[in-house]
Amino acid sequence: MKICGIFLQLLVLVVIFFHGMVSSSSSYDGPLVLNFYKETCPLVQQIVRRNVEIAVLKDPRMAASLLRLHFHDCFVTGCDGSVLLDDSGSIVSEKQAGPNVNSLRGFEIIDRIKYILEEACPQTVSCADILALAARDAVVLRGGPSWDIYLGRRDSMKAGFNGANNFLPAPNSSLEALIASFQKQGLDASDLVALSGGHTMGEARCLSFRQRIYEDNADKYDHRDQEQLIYRRRAAGRVFRRALRSICPKSGRDEALAPLDSMTPARFDNHYFHSIIRGEGLLHSDNVLVREDYAEGEIRKHVWAYANDQELFFAAFVNSMLKMGSINVLTGGQGEIRSNCRFINS
Template identity: 75%
Template structure:
């Protein structure tokens, strides 16, 4: 009887693991589209590679799209919706307007997939795959992307204003923001490393270079440094709001661990970068920063794990939501 009971338990576990995927993927699964759209990952990868070759900044833009999507209502492609009917687009929210990019690349991927396997692949899954392939295209790590998300039929303009972290956020605010999404301080440090290949507009870092507080003064950042003067030449006290500067001044076109070296030296571009070390009174977060600065392989492994974790935030599955035919609009 004991052997029979153990055998039955094993069958049940195999069954539920088969439909639920590994514990890393939560309710999502690998190879979700293996039968219905077998060329999915190859098509997304090639399209992303071409887009990044044409515009190297597109890698960071696609990664950021996935992040800004997941932090509002969950990883449900709500960020892709245009304003229509009762929907007020998240694209118009403060953190996104004139800032988020890559929508045309997603549109192109969706067009190709609709030709290959109509009404099958969700826009939310496209975002998750494109983010991974964008990182890989710039020398970063590859991780398993678990699939099976469905698309939201609504957006949250207010949520985008509330939950997407601001570039001048304090450490306390960042921790609370990530906790709201079920992410811990380790995820905060790890996912902040995505800034290694991004650029920011003058409007986002002007406060950082003209209003140095006592905390940053005590952490290697002094008025009049070459770093500060170089940024002020790009971003004056007024005007040139859209002028760009790299968040990683060492290797801005590569996905690597140099972002963490920058903030240890007090040379993070945004206030929200530097608070990881300047406002960490307990030292736990600073230890993460030092560990990643000294070990790129550790950062890469942690980044993949945190991306999988983030990709599970408030997902829609089963009969929830829909599979949009056009990522910009809900199905009629």
């Protein structure tokens, strides 16, 4: 009965019509390749897409969660599926690290996809590649751009608990700390702004934004030559913070949620940049993108450009996702292809 169900799902997948989105024309020069599973698991992308679609239909917030899983994987030991490992033997799971505990979601979706792929193509598709595909499909399903995924990642046989605590940007990070964190991964200031745009969907816990809404200098803004804009931004920011304080008191209710983009929290668009320009970024790390100077305002120039042109943002986001998705990947004979994403094979 189980086998019949899987075959039925595969037949359905063959006829799925994938609505056209913005395709990437970006160049890529790295160790991964297109159509890596063309011969060994030709339906891999359809299987991932179908299961992500089901998950997001059930819980629209899951789109942001799957995108975040890929980000948190790549920023620690590289895009190698290490974030999916549970505690086992000498492995201390990244899931228990400060930025991840009681925060990362979507593991059961990856488990489901892996189970189906193991039935269809045993020991073939890596958990790291599943994360990359699921992140792309999550973005597309919420109205964002599509792009070609370069595949061939293999899975790590170790986790990076300490790395997760040290390398993942904190929600209260300064602009300097964010830039340094991205530079460690080979990503520049433009990548920082583009990938921050992923906050156009999803929610964050009160624990993550409490400091931002109670900080004393929340109205600080550096565009001294735009007095009217400063006035409007400060006024909007005060109203926004009062609303957030009703959700998130100075103590308690740590798990209460607020949308990262209050305008269109379930859509992938450029409204996140409009929000932070108005002073309505949820996290401190969002607001510093317009509050502080860097290289003669380079960061703010990107923010304003993406706020004015959604297609420009989409193209930049795709470019940066391709760069991020190739951070310290394992290929060839490195690592392994896990049978279960939560545990190494041995």
